[in-house]
Amino acid sequence: MQQKPMPYFQSVNTPLLDIMPADAGVILEIGCASGALGAAYKLRNPACRIYGVEIDPKSAAEAADRLDAVLCGAVETMDLSFLQGRVDCLVYGDVLEHLVDPWAVLNSQVALLRPGGKVCACIPNVQYWAVLECLMLGDWTYRDHGIMDETHLRFFTLKSVLTMFGAAGLHVDKVVGLNQERAPFLQFCEKIRPVLRSFGVDEKLYFEHAEPLQFIVSASLAAPGKGVDDE
Secondary structure, eight states: OOOOOHHHHHOOOHHHHHHSOTTOSEEEEETOTTSHHHHHHHHHOTTOEEEEEESOHHHHHHHHTTSSEEEESOGGGOOOGGGTTTEEEEEEESOGGGSSOHHHHHHHHGGGEEEEEEEEEEEEOTTOHHHHHHHHTTOOOOBSSSTTBTTOOOOOOHHHHHHHHHHTTOEEEEEEEEOOOHHHHHHHHHHHHHHHHHTTOOHHHHHHHHSOSEEEEEEESSOOOSOOEEO
16 A cells, blocks of 8 residues: 555545534544544544544554554454444544445444444545546546545445445534535536436436545434435
8 A cells, every 4th residue: 555645644634624513522533644633623622532443553653642543453353342332423534435334434433433423434535526527538547635535445325325324323424525516517517418317317316426535424323303404
């Protein structure tokens, strides 16, 4: 696996930070990198105890200076049972797509949550319009970052994200789409509109799902009380 540049490990995903519960007592961040997100959260909620899991030893060592405890290793083979029923929020910031079996990891780790606990995640959107534009030109090229990151093993659309969370016994409370520059997207919309019509695709729904580069998702173990809040 190619080593990521340091900004990849040091940056704070602000939309993910903003969707995390403000009053969590215990957070488990899977793929905590250098601990930047957890450190930013502690500025908002100093009383919270944050555990991190990170596979990169150098980043894990840096995170250990910022978080309350950091375990270095692969989450898919790690025993986290000591946290069972203690976690208020599980965080996966651009992590699930890197796992061999993200469905199994999510299914097993929801057992770590307290009743009413939350899962907050950031997941790239393979239905992103620019991916389709490249695919129509025969371009499926892996890169060192973005949706086509060469370390991504799994790819998700909003529909498959909702299916994965639902299968883990989670109710998705909120979805926020993170968008890029709008002008190129609008140009793409005009070009693809006749094709969508010929296939009988709901244009409004398609464009809503194809514009976001990533989805920020908040889900809970609580019984469903209302539909997903899409933004």
